[in-house]
Every structure is written in C-alpha cells, then in structure tokens.
Amino acid sequence: MRNLAENNPGCNYIGVDIRDSYVRDALRVEPHLPNLHYVQANLTFNAAPVLDTLPKLVQSLSIMYPDPWFKPKHHKRRLMNVEFLGAIAPFVQQGAPLHFQTDSFDLFTEAEELLMNNPYFLRQVPDPTESPFATTTYFQRRTVHLESRNEFMLLALRS
C-alpha cells in the first residue's frame, strides 16, 4: 500500500485489518504519507461504519488474500459474502472496481459464485491473470511467491 500511495500521491489509500499489531506496525513506518491511512476493524461486522467515515465514495476496493477458513464449520467466518457486499455497496462509487485476490482455489470459486449472483457488484470476465497493482502485499511476498503458489483473481464493478 505504501508503494501505491507513494506512486499515486493524488489518491488516498486506506488499509484495514482486524489485527491491532499489524495496524500499529504499519502506522509506525516513517515518513508518514498524507495519503495513506490504516484502520483496525473487523470488516465482517464494521465495514459500513469504517467506510461511512470517508468524505467521498470509495473509488476502488481490493480484498487481498482474505483468510480462507478451511474447515467447513468455519466457512461462515469468510469475509466475502452477500452481507459484506451489501454493507459496503452504499459507500462504493458506481462502476468502481472490486479486485479480489487469493491463493485458495476454494475461496476463489466461492467468491466467483458470489460475484456472479449478487445485486451489488457485476463480475467481469475473463478473470484477470495479473494483479493490477505494481506492487505486492506482505502475504504475497512471504508465502505465495516464496512457495510458488497459484494466485486466483476476480474483478467486479459496482453496479
């Protein structure tokens, strides 16, 4: 995110994670950039209150490597579901891209199904094969690339 914010000073970036320590570590990095902000929040329950603090509608949204919650009894904890999309939709500008990226094929197929069958976002085909970002996330560098895992991506536009 830092790279993106540095290279696109005209855009504001907000990173959200549930883990306090991740957000604190990110906030410690200097120099502070005026267009980069981090927020600690549980997006499953608080996506709308977080987005409601913004002065403008969101222009672009990226969900990068959300936790896969592999066990079937934990699937309900997965971030991407119709309730989450419904919660964020009012705060996202019409036509804005939602980029989803994962190393889990199971999560990918579930998100694919969701983005094909929801009233808020329209899945674009074909699926992207390359990340639209000229940078990589921490998880992507530390695990996906090191372990040569597959990456799956989806793009949808706010309808």
Ligand SMILES: C[S@@+](CC[C@H](N)C(=O)[O-])C[C@H]1O[C@@H](n2cnc3c(N)ncnc32)[C@H](O)[C@@H]1O
């Ligand atoms: C696999 S890591 C990916 C981290 C980062 N997006 C990246 O690509 O480097 C999944 C992240 O999702 C965060 N997370 C899990 N559940 C969440 C939730 N309900 N709301 C916000 N963040 C959550 C975790 O704390 C963890 O940092």
